[in-house]
Amino acid sequence: MIYLLRLAMRPWRVAPMSQIFSAFVVGFLVLFSGFLFWMEQGLKPIVHRLQGEQVITAWLSPDVLESDEQALLKQVQDIVLSTPGQRSQRYPIDFRLTGSAEFLKQIEKPYPELARQVQETQGEVKDLVPRYITLSGVFEDAVLEQVKSVRGIESAESSKNRHAHVVGAYRALRWVVRILVAGLALALLTGLIHLARMNAHLHRDALSILRLWGAGPWTLRAPALFSGGLVGMIGGLTSLGGWLAISPWLLQNLKQLSPMLSELEVPRWEAALSLWAAGIVIGVISGSAGAWSVAGGTAGEVGASDEVGERAQSTARGTA
Amino acid sequence: MVNLVSVCKNWQGQARVLDHVTLELKRGEFVYIVGGTGAGKSSLLRLIATEDAPTAGSVSLFGYDLSSISPTTLRAIRRLIGYVPQNVQLIPDLSVFDNVALSLSLANPRSQFLSVDARKKINESLERLGIVAKRDQMARALSGGEAQRVAVARALVRSPELIIADEPTGAQDHEHTWSMMDLFSRANIGGATVLLATHDREIVRRIRKKCVVLKQGRLTVEEVGLPMMMTGAALQPRKGV
Numbered sequence: 001m002i003y004l005l006r007l008a009m010r011p012w013r014v015a016p017m018s019q020i021f022s023a024f025v026v027g028f029l030v031l032f033s034g035f036l037f038w039m040e041q042g043l044k045p046i047v048h049r050l051q052g053e054q055v056i057t058a059w060l061s062p063d064v065l066e067s068d069e070q071a072l073l074k075q076v077q078d079i080v081l082s083t084p085g086q087r088s089q090r091y092p093i094d095f096r097l098t099g100s101a102e103f104l105k106q107i108e109k110p111y112p113e114l115a116r117q118v119q120e121t122q123g124e125v126k127d128l129v130p131r132y133i134t135l136s137g138v139f140e141d142a143v144l145e146q147v148k149s150v151r152g153i154e155s156a157e158s159s160k161n162r163h164a165h166v167v168g169a170y171r172a173l174r175w176v177v178r179i180l181v182a183g184l185a186l187a188l189l190t191g192l193i194h195l196a197r198m199n200a201h202l203h204r205d206a207l208s209i210l211r212l213w214g215a216g217p218w219t220l221r222a223p224a225l226f227s228g229g230l231v232g233m234i235g236g237l238t239s240l241g242g243w244l245a246i247s248p249w250l251l252q253n254l255k256q257l258s259p260m261l262s263e264l265e266v267p268r269w270e271a272a273l274s275l276w277a278a279g280i281v282i283g284v285i286s287g288s289a290g291a292w293s294v295a296g297g298t299a300g301e302v303g304a305s306d307e308v309g310e311r312a313q314s315t316a317r318g319t320a
Numbered sequence: 321m322v323n324l325v326s327v328c329k330n331w332q333g334q335a336r337v338l339d340h341v342t343l344e345l346k347r348g349e350f351v352y353i354v355g356g357t358g359a360g361k362s363s364l365l366r367l368i369a370t371e372d373a374p375t376a377g378s379v380s381l382f383g384y385d386l387s388s389i390s391p392t393t394l395r396a397i398r399r400l401i402g403y404v405p406q407n408v409q410l411i412p413d414l415s416v417f418d419n420v421a422l423s424l425s426l427a428n429p430r431s432q433f434l435s436v437d438a439r440k441k442i443n444e445s446l447e448r449l450g451i452v453a454k455r456d457q458m459a460r461a462l463s464g465g466e467a468q469r470v471a472v473a474r475a476l477v478r479s480p481e482l483i484i485a486d487e488p489t490g491a492q493d494h495e496h497t498w499s500m501m502d503l504f505s506r507a508n509i510g511g512a513t514v515l516l517a518t519h520d521r522e523i524v525r526r527i528r529k530k531c532v533v534l535k536q537g538r539l540t541v542e543e544v545g546l547p548m549m550m551t552g553a554a555l556q557p558r559k560g561v
Contacts, residue, residue, distance in 0.1 A: 003411075003414060003421075003422045003425075006414060006418075007411065007413055007414075007415065010413050035390050042359040108429075153448055204411060206412075208371075208409070209405075209411065210422075210426065212369060212370065212371055212398055212401070212403055213398060213399070213422075213423050213427065214396070214398035214426055214427065215395075215426050216395060217391075219426070239366075
């Protein structure tokens with residue numbers, strides 16, 4: 001195994017700058033992809049909240065007695081909380097009953113004349129002044145219909161979709177981020193596969209003799225896998241360091257962009273480790289592509305390639 | 321042991337290098353392959369060493385037809401061969417000792433680590449070829465002659481059943497040539513089949529063995545001792561011999 005590791009180090013000896021540059025490119029692209037992925041994931045709950053956030057106003061029927069208002073409020077609370085999926089919502093729900101007296105109190109200050117005229121109607125106040133229950137929070141779609149079905153509720157309306165344009169923008173942003181991550185991953189793999197093939201080419205002579213000594217396919221693939229994995233590991237370490245160094249600053253600045261982004265979660269250290277692992281995985285995948293190009297096709301076949309044979313033939317002619 | 325039937329080899333865009341070569345080697349034989357430049361000696365050895373496949377005809381080793389065996393069998397056969405290619409093909413990133421040790425460890429894939437006996441065997445092999453002093457030197461730093469001796473040590477240390485050597489003495493001085501030939505002879509006495517390509521008429525004259533002569537890709541003469549073509553001026557004896 002130690003011999004194969006030394007073989008794997010050949011590209012670092014022959015073309016060290018290519019390896020170092022590639023490792024840093026891996027690190028940067030993995031870090032960038034990591035941030036984009038983190039943002040995509042962070043936007044998910046924000047979009048969900050904006051989609052579901054609404055104020056439901058349930059108007060009480062005139063025939064509901066004042067003494068039954070609290071019981072009706074309790075009934076609405078129960079029916080809302082028993083709606084499937086509603087209990088799993090992590091956002092708090094605010095239930096508020098606005099009775100005749102409270103309504104008049106609310107309009108007293110901004111509209112004193114109107115409040116005075118209503119109060120003068122005495123017995124008709126009950127019919128003139130609206131009473132309603134407001135529910136604020138993130139609700140399942142079925143909640144509005146459930147509230148409407150409560151006896152004593154005359155009608156109910158919702159402010160749902162008031163953030164539709166913002167939700168649309170965030171959704172589009174999430175798709176852009178996903179496409180960017182996929183594009184970056186593709187670019188990264190393509191670049192690394194080219195590097196791996198170059199590295200594998202550097203191993204070609206050594207592998208051809210190993211093959212003739214009876215080496216198995218995994219022995220032949222090991223140097224390219226190791227060298228690919230090494231580039232990926234160094235790249236992953238670079239991204240891990242970058243993540244730990246930049247993420248607090250980035251989060252702070254993102255949150256300042258919009259109050260809606262204040263819910264973005266703090267990047268976790270597990271994410272940094274995932275970036276490192278991602279670097280290694282990408283390196284090994286690209287290394288295996290290089291390894292396959294060198295060892296895979298001919299590991300168990302007679303003969304390497306005509307190109308090698310012809311080279312040997314011309315060498316023989318030159319030296320003979 | 322080795323059986324070639326009507327073997328042809330063409331390189332792309334070139335004339336036929338081997339033209340319907342038929343050859344049979346029995347276990348324990350020592351055979352020279354001689355011939356002029358471009359006669360097809362190296363191509364023939366590359367086919368027998370499983371480095372190349374023939375364009376036509378069949379090559380059988382140890383009773384197995386190479387065109388129809390499984391990869392596992394092929395690997396097992398390769399572990400029985402000690403091959404010294406003309407261009408040596410040492411692994412430059414490894415030391416002399418490690419080059420030989422890697423060859424030995426691949427011949428015995430079940431043993432993960434080199435035993436004390438294996439190390440001793442490698443050192444003895446290097447000593448006999450006069451390169452034990454360079455055992456820790458990187459292969460890339462060796463001269464052509466030294467590299468050739470390491471390649472021979474690498475092939476012989478596996479105790480192969482079939483030794484294939486392509487001009488192994490080409491870059492050797494007088495002393496090392498004969499110590500190398502002595503090792504090949506000993507291996508042959510020990511039961512190994514030896515197939516050796518050479519230009520050196522002195523080797524063929526002194527160590528009289530079966531000779532196979534290749535001329536323009538055709539196997540033309542087969543006799544014991546110095547063939548007629550090697551008595552000509554084209555192949556001069558080495559200086560001082």
